[in-house]
Amino acid sequence: MKARGRPLPPQRPATPPTLRQRLTAANRRCTPYLYISPFFLLFLITGLFPLLFTGWVAVHRWDLIMGQGEFVGLDNFRRVLGSPDFWKSTRNTFSIFLLSSVPQVILAITIAALLNFNLRGRTFWRMGVLLPYVVAPVAVVLIFSNLFADRFGVINSLLDLVGIAPVRWHSEVLPSHLAIATMVNFRWTGYNTLIFLAAMQAIPRDLYEAAAVDGANRVRQFFSVTVPMLRPTIIFVVxxxxxxxxxxxxxxRLYDQYGRGGADGQWRTLTIHLYELGWTQSDFGRASAVAVLLFLLIVAIGLVNFTITRRIATAGGHR
Incomplete structure (x- = not known):
């Protein structure tokens, strides 16, 4: 090829990179992976390995003292699924979960909306909602166990003042679930409130000003502006x-002095059932099978939540 009738000068051969240049390039490629490697190493040791080992134990007859026994395949799973205690524990787990999570999200959003106003001493009120979260669970359970005591409990005393018969909070199924759900809501509502409050403060004020110009009051602004903008945060909290x-x-576990989920398993959850199988009955094979089933249950519900999340996000993107 010629340029203006003159031949181009011959190109010099590319010089190979020096050792320092190679080390610098390797450093740039490997440094990000080194920064994130501690998390994956810890997850491998404390997360993935216990999960895989639990699956290994679940297909063996495993004793607390004798250790690994014979391979039994899916026999532990069949015994667990054929046990009425497992299904009762599953029912109790979902009941307490629904009684605690649904009111908890509603209360957290409502309190966050109130704290988002220009209150006097708002820093004090915002930090105050977090105090129940930092209280030890044992202290919370001891207090609420006395509040919901079957005899001489504060709640039953208040009910008696309005002419309502005392409730057997430690004997009946639904009242015990309500009492435990109240403890969970007491501890975690403030934590979720701060998450919603942080999300509310990130909403542009222009949207509220535009809604006010259109004649929307605070309630209308909450449902038309705040709640739609909180959609990703609500999904995360759920x-x-x-x-x-x-x-x-x-x-x-701490709701009564025995820690077995009630005399008839009124509030025995899957984790308590797992604990009883492993440490009381020394049957680690069945306990591991319960753990695997609980893991699969959480994964299934997580996939449902992911599907709903994608549909909500897609619907919001088409608006």
């Missing part, structure tokens, strides 16, 4: 509440 609600253990 998913985390679902995972935590299905793994509830502390509150039902």
């Amino acid at each position: 998913i985390t509440s679902t995972i935590g609600g299905l793994q509830i253990f502390d509150e039902p």
